[in-house]
Amino acid sequence: MPYVIAEPCIGTKDTACADVCPVDCIHPAPGEDGHEEATILFIDPNECIDCDACVEACPVDATMFEDDVPAQWEMFKEINRTYYDESPEAAEDMLKSYAVNKS
Numbered sequence: 001m002p003y004v005i006a007e008p009c010i011g012t013k014d015t016a017c018a019d020v021c022p023v024d025c026i027h028p029a030p031g032e033d034g035h036e037e038a039t040i041l042f043i044d045p046n047e048c049i050d051c052d053a054c055v056e057a058c059p060v061d062a063t064m065f066e067d068d069v070p071a072q073w074e075m076f077k078e079i080n081r082t083y084y085d086e087s088p089e090a091a092e093d094m095l096k097s098y099a100v101n102k103s
Contacts, residue, residue, distance in 0.1 A: 002043075002050045004080050006073040008062035009040035010095070017054035017063055023047050026054060027083075034088050039095045042083040 005017070005026075018026040018041060025047035028035040040062070043054065054063045069077060075098055083091035 002045065002048050002066060003054060003063055004066050004069050004073075004076050005041050005043060005058075005063050006069060006076040007098075008060040009058075010099070012060050012062070013038065013040060014059050015041070016057040016059055017041065020053040020057040022051060022053065023049055025049075028088070037092075038088070039092060042080050042088075042091065044084055045080075046084070 015026075015030055018024070018029040025044040026041050027044060028038050028041070043063070055065070057063075066077060075094070079091050079094045079098070082094055
């Protein structure tokens with residue numbers, strides 16, 4: 001997984017990253033099922049071409065290269081994997097757990 005969207009996206013869910021993505025690998029984008037309900041956006045590791053456009057476009061610095069994810073946000077790597085490998089609902093459950101544990 002080259003890029004990850006982390007905690008700063010929570011409560012923001014700005015779609016500037018999805019708007020600039022040349023391969024439409026950021027989901028759920030506006031108009032897609034689940035966009036309104038999603039807590040954050042997710043980068044599909046199988047579609048991403050490592051162009052870095054999303055990193056530059058993110059107004060809250062939530063998008064970063066996987067190796068650059070700070071220790072306090074390591075969980076977001078697994079949350080992103082879960083979204084694509086298991087289900088959006090499972091990823092949202094992990095985000096809820098993250099929010100509870102952070103409080």
